[in-house]
Amino acid sequence: MLSTYPRVPTPEYSAPSKENSVLAITELCRKSKxxxxxxxxxxxxxxxxxxxxxxxxxxxxxxxxxxxxxxVAEAIKEMAKGNQANQDAIAEAGAIPPIVAMLGSTEPQMQSNAAAAIASLARTHFENQGMVARTGAVAPLCTLVRDGSDEARDRSASAIWSLATDHPFNKDTIAKLGGIDPLLGLLVTGTSDKSQECVTGALSAGPL
Structure with a gap:
């Protein structure tokens, strides 16, 4: 474990410095509890x-x-992954509403990273599952599974999997908002093992 970290970007940093700082934080947190x-x-x-x-x-x-x-959304994905304390802290810091808003961006990479962050924040975390759904994430995630870039489709399916697992209300919401057909479509048209894994996980989370 490193004892010091790149500084979190603040307004006086140049744009490249901010980006490099966040990229470094992401890599340091990747697969390192x-x-x-x-x-x-x-x-x-x-x-x-x-x-x-x-x-x-x-x-x-x-x-x-x-x-x-x-x-930053990608960094949050890595900080939250498999770490309940960080899932709590990130939600308490107010990250969920802006991340959900990012799903509505026209930038494919922003959509993809936001979906991945939601998947990490909601995985096996009942409170975050509910908060993400209440903030309005389900409908845009279903849309991205159908119409997003290849990466965004996979990551959105992963997010739906996280939201549905052991959460009956979210399962009902996903079904009511038309989430099943896009998942089945991705199961047929997905070109990667990740597509199959995420769709199978979402569909096997329970009745949708």
């Missing part, structure tokens, strides 16, 4: 989430800000 925990204990989660709090779809045409938010 000790580093996930160290980053959280250093107070990094609220600072990182604060980058997202000004985001709204169509609310900015600043490409550097859009790219930074896209990278």
């Amino acid at each position: 000790p580093n996930q925990t160290a980053f959280s204990e250093a107070g990094g989660i609220p600072k990182l989430v604060s980058v997202l709090l000004g985001f709204s779809p169509g609310g900015t045409k600043d490409y550097s800000f859009i790219r930074l938010c896209t990278l």
